[in-house]
Amino acid sequence: MSKFITGTNRNQLPLFASCIDDAIAQDNQVRLIDLFVDSLKLPDFGFDFQFVENGRPAYHPSDLLKLFIYGYLNRMRSSRALEKECARNIELMWLLKGLAPDHNTIANFRKDNPKAIARVFRATVKMAAQFELIGGSLVAGDSTKLRAQNSKKNNFNPAKIERHIAYIDARLEEYNTALAKEDGDEVEKEKILKKVKKHSFQKQKYIEYQKIIDTTGVTQISTSDPDSRQIMTRNNISEVAYTVQTTVDALHNIPIDFKVTNENDSKAMGGMLRRSKAILGHNQFTAIYDKGYHTGSEFHKANQLGIAVLVAIPGVSAHAPDLAFDVEHFRYNSENDTYNCPANEVLISNGKWYNKTNGKSITKMKHYKTNACMSCALFTKCTTNKKGRLIERSQYADLIYENKVRIENNYEVYRRRQAIVEHPYGVIKRQWDFYYIMTKKTIKHASADVGLIFTAYNLKRIFNLIDQNELKQYLKTVALFFVVIKPLFKAFYGPFILVPIQFLFYKKKQIVI
Structure with missing residues (x-):
């Protein structure tokens, strides 16, 4: 038995x-x-x-x-x-x-x-x-990068194309020199001519890529998955990937919307908020985002939609020689449209708006300055500009300030952002191992996946x-x-x-x- x-x-x-x-x-x-x-x-x-x-x-x-x-x-x-x-x-x-x-x-x-x-x-x-699993009062938005079916080797930008062409030109010059020195050895000459033909073909391919960039306005060319782009993912590590924008409801961490793009986060918030308003059927909700979404024009879109947003405030991109003179310490007077500096001098504007270009976007700015800078004892602590301190004020400055006040008054609500929006990403990428796009060729196919x-x-x-x-x-x-x-x-x-x-x-x- x-x-x-x-x-x-x-x-x-x-x-x-x-x-x-x-x-x-x-x-x-x-x-x-x-x-x-x-x-x-x-x-x-x-x-x-x-x-x-x-x-x-x-x-x-x-x-x-x-x-x-x-x-x-x-x-x-x-x-x-x-x-x-x-x-x-x-x-x-x-x-x-x-x-x-x-x-x-x-x-x-x-x-x-x-x-x-x-x-x-x-x-x-x-x-x-x-089943009442959607609260509809608090949502969090963020993006995650999913690697595309396109290697870094098959992704090209103008700088990379220029390096390849320069390398090929150097090789061709070496081959031409070798041909000039060749002394009747037909076998060796044939080998060199094959190399010349191969490199000339490669050079023409890169020239065609550059023509596409010059004529279409695209910044990159991906040969395997044409809509994918090389994007920074974390710690200065880049991948050829897609950006997946997501809106997640806070009640049970359920995504209510997603959108596959090949762009960064700076211009994404307004569109995602508009879609969220349509999905939820109202605008009586608060939306939380990280500092990557802190863009004046997006605050303007949120304001037009009537949606309250809590967007993390990024650090100052450029500091004064003495941190006590950073722009945050200049007080704005809305009645007179002036600024008071830490030295109690008044910076005024000529009332004109100037266009400031950042990539494809243009923001209107006012400039504020004072003649008192040139005789100020604190000049070297305040600025390195020989003409004196210049303060720029964006057309969206009031909306940016309102967000700052909301963050200060609702910081505990904002702190929930990561726990809400990162929950789906943790399951999808860590538990399920879906860290890359399964489909090939075009953003539409990626959206299906x-x-x-x-x-x-x-x-x-x-x-x-x-x-x-x-x-x-x-x-x-x-x-x-x-x-x-x-x-x-x-x-x-x-x-x-x-x-x-x-x-x-x-x-x-x-x-x-």
Whole structure:
């Protein structure tokens, strides 16, 4: 008699036949994925349902969406890995009812549906709001960098192109010198000519890159993923990457919005706030951001939207010889439009606005100065400018000051920023290992990948926070409405009048359909 637990004979037929459904526990997460996708009216999301009659039938978008959500929730993004799992993973066999699409079909579905996938993400936000998981009173915004499918070697800027051309020119000069000295050795001459041809071809390629930069205005060229850019990530380390802007609700650290860009944070806050206002349906919330978003024009956009922001104040970029004479110690008098310096002298303006360019943006500035500087005993402590101290005041100075006051009065609220917005990044990059973009070529494809990441994250949060039986009841009710009730009303009342059921009530909460 064996002392070990033994399995069953593989060649023996079971006494009682069982279906695959019996192998999937009732509390298995895969059942929630199935119900969630079935509760979505996918034709309204923008998935393609128009397929040609001839040829092999296409896979239904719901099946491929289920596959991707399952994959991302289980740290699988590769189309080839998902193809393999369809043939050996019993949960996927149950979820897809035995379907096993090939990796090209899987990859193309993700690549071709970035907007539809973004709408699926928004459906997770609406579901979270339905279960009161979205507070809507405090949000935090930030960005994270996800590495693109493009090496640093295949990323070029004008300085790098210039270095490459200079190196090639030096090599070509050496080869030409060698050719001039060559004394009838045809084999060696042929080798040198091949090298000349190779380097000339490379030089022409770099010249073409420079022409593209000069004519299009782009600052970089990435040859593998053209929309990706070399971006500083941390501690002066750069990566060819995408920047993912995110807005996270504070109640349960649930992202309510994301946007994939290839730019830095300085001009991102206004657009993200506008989107947040549309998503939440009001502007009665406070938004928290770090110092990378401290830009005057973005404060102006926030003010126009009527949204209170708490943005960390960056340090002074340039100090006076004596720190006691830094610009923060100059007091502004709004009545007279003047400044009082630490030496109690008055700096005045001529009233003119000057344009100050910073990259592509232009900010209007006023200049303030005084003739008293030239005879001031504290001159060397105040400035190194031989003409005296000059103070610049931005057209957005009042809004910047208002933010400073809000930070001082609500510092404990601001301190919550990192705990709110970094929570999703910690899960996505540390736990799931999704620190890079899976898709190749263009920001649209990258957006599809990021959309699935945040869809999976939100579903994970909802599955953990809501009782599973309650969630199943909700999803089944919503699916019943779309599949049975709404079509019946359309059939009875005709397509030319409004459907009489505009709201579905679930546990006394209103769900906007």
